[in-house]
Amino acid sequence: MIDSWQHLHSKPDILGNPFVAHTYRFDGAVSAVVTTVIEYVTPAPSHKAILYLHGYTDYFFQDQLAHHFEQLGLSFFALDLQGYGRSIRPNSVPNWCESLSQYHDDIHIALTEMYKLGVTEVTLLAHSTGGLIASSYISTQQASEQDTNNKPRITGLMLNSPFLALPFSPNIIKHVSWPIWLAVSLLPYHSLRAHKISLYAQTLHQEFGGEWSYRLDWKPAHGFPLSFHWLKQVILTQRALQKHPIALPTLMCHSKTTTRHALDIEEVKLGDGVLDVDSMNLAAKNAFSQLTAVAIEGGYHDLFLSPKPIRQRYLTAIDQWLLGHNVIGSLPNTANG
Template identity: 30%
Template sequence: MSEPIDVLAPWGDAGPAPVNQWRHDILGAAFESRTIELLPDAEGDNVATLVRYLPHRDPASTPRARSFPRFAALYIHGRNDYFFQTELARSMADSGAAFYALDLRKYGRSLRPWQTIGYTDDLNTYDEEIGESLDIIRSEQGDLPLVIVAHSTGGLIATLWAHRHPGALGGLILNSAWLEMQTLANLRSTIQPVLGQIAYYSPMWPVPMGSGPDFYARSLVDGWSGSGLTTPPSFSGNEDDPAFTGWDYAHEWKRPGSYPAQVSWLDAVLRGHEVVNEGVDISCPVLSMTSSGSYFGEQWDEQVFTCDVVLDVEVIAKRAATLGPLVTVAHFPGKHDLFLSDPWVRADVYSLMRRWCGAFVAAE
């Protein structure tokens, strides 16, 4: 039997961030976090955690990043995830953003020992912490245009939120948003009622998700240097990049091998997919970014580093094109999380985001 995971360990001796007060974050002096108290549920008390980036405390930030912001950005992570992408914060600030990130309830900084990691039975539940976070951001940034940047399951959550809150956003940026159930899309109408019945009677029943190798986690933890594969020549001079050495993050919060999915959680996701399939209407500009291709092979291969091994990018692109009247779809030869891809891919992703925000959200 495996040892229990201490979900508070990444905080160190200081413990979780205080309620309604900013304090230094685990990411260093340029980041602060604060705890947001939420309504309790059947498991007990809930919290969310808001993080903000302070470029004037960051020696690596640019003068442009330290100037007056032209818009505000809120990042929302995916499943088995939390915010640790400091390069994203720096890039967004250099694009003119006051940057914030939200660790949703039962994830990352917001996970508590009595909770089931990542669990919810209704994606609309996250409206509470998104709303509380936006109130804080508006209190600090006034009426600046707001952009939500969201990854994977967070992209589905943000898409549904934007649909229900027309006019609230100046832009929506999706990084491999989970907008549909891969190859099961054609079977959803059959599967969903069955899952719904199981969820009604046994909401915490673990859904069999297979036991194959987790190539995605391995690519993140080991990087190219530990992959045993032929390293691209482009890494010459980039041997200190985390895509080469392996990304540094808290395994208590972003777990190699992930964790079981409860049937009621999956039912909530499928209901979200159905809303997207039936048609959402997002009034603000949308930038939907995915990998150039998907790889679901059973062999450890270089494609693990250049493809999405989690989602079917063709299905995602098809759904993304229907989200609203102004949607930009872009593909890059990167991983499921494009922000954790090879350095030249990340540079292209951030360049597009910078130009897109300048064109559609906050012109120079």
């Protein structure tokens, strides 16, 4: 785990007031990199906080999510991991990694800096590949019993459609796991480039008729090239989680339906257009010993980016779980997303 980093600056964030972006530089796996901690600044911060991790080809832009947790009385922080979003730099390839464990350094920096701001308890909230990274971080900390001094205590984990298994049905995974492993091992420098915009991407951005406006250079509709080396690291991390179940209260929310093979946008909108929810559930049951799983009817892959009524059902599931685990004491009437 990294033991030193440099605070470069803290400045108003692109999301506007009251967001502040804190940027830190440290030695990465290959060269110096930066990580960005986005803070939702409030007049009366809580010692309990949420730390959000984005997914692959992604960054934090969901300002409404931060506002929701602020209404619950929780402080809110988010990470743009090294090589993603605000942390992209000319000297590194966007979204590239030597190992998913390198992102443990980003989490370590964020938690340490949050502790300096008065946070003593944190619940991690993570989407897709971010969910895999957050789970791996907790598993590593749990296995090594590393010193938690000068860091908040992690009291829970909330997962939004986590990338815990390859995006195929359980039956297909049995047949394709070995060929995929052979390909990513023999061709580590190979990558796949999308030749057209995915149907899932077309459900999101305003340019294609979706609800959301975000930077297409940081979250491109075509995605970044899919590296076989990256995929190998994902598989290794997924396998490691199956061997060491996490003993931490965990909420996993996911769509009720898989629509990744849909042929039109309207069908994709009915469920998760990226991952397979059955394989996700199967992997989660083996990876978490205190798991609560909630299926959200009609939820998109990123549940928070679903249409508002569905998004509200997702937030309600989170609120009820936080209440049941004493992270919050009550549900204010204003906590309506």
